[in-house]
Amino acid sequence: MATHASAEKRxxxxxxxxxxxxxxxxxxxTTLKKARNSVKTSAQxxxxxxxxxQSQLDRAASRGVIPKERASRLKARLAKSLHxxxxxxxAAS
Numbered sequence: 001m002a003t004h005a006s007a008e009k010r011x012x013x014x015x016x017x018x019x020x021x022x023x024x025x026x027x028x029x030t031t032l033k034k035a036r037n038s039v040k041t042s043a044q045x046x047x048x049x050x051x052x053x054q055s056q057l058d059r060a061a062s063r064g065v066i067p068k069e070r071a072s073r074l075k076a077r078l079a080k081s082l083h084x085x086x087x088x089x090x091a092a093s
Contacts, residue, residue, distance in 0.1 A: 024065045031056050032074065039081050043089045050082045 002008045035053035039046040054075045061071035 021065050024060055024063070028056050028060050028065070032078070035078060036081070039078075039085045043082075043085045046082055046085060050078050053078055 002011050031049075031053045035046070035049040038049040057066075057071040057075050060066050061068045
């Protein structure tokens, strides 16, 4: 347990920051899951879900919740899966 006032303050700050980051990561994971599922099920809804997920990834990366390179990698994979789904839908039509 912290005994100095400055250490106690840093601990309070750590708790707040951890809670904020945990909530942001949870929301991000939910959005990514929805986007991936929409790509698998219907390509029409997938584009809006993908745009939303990419926006949230950028926001999380800029705030330091996740590393910028991870956000970039996830966005690329999501865009690639969306492209495949739309190409498959176009080929089927």
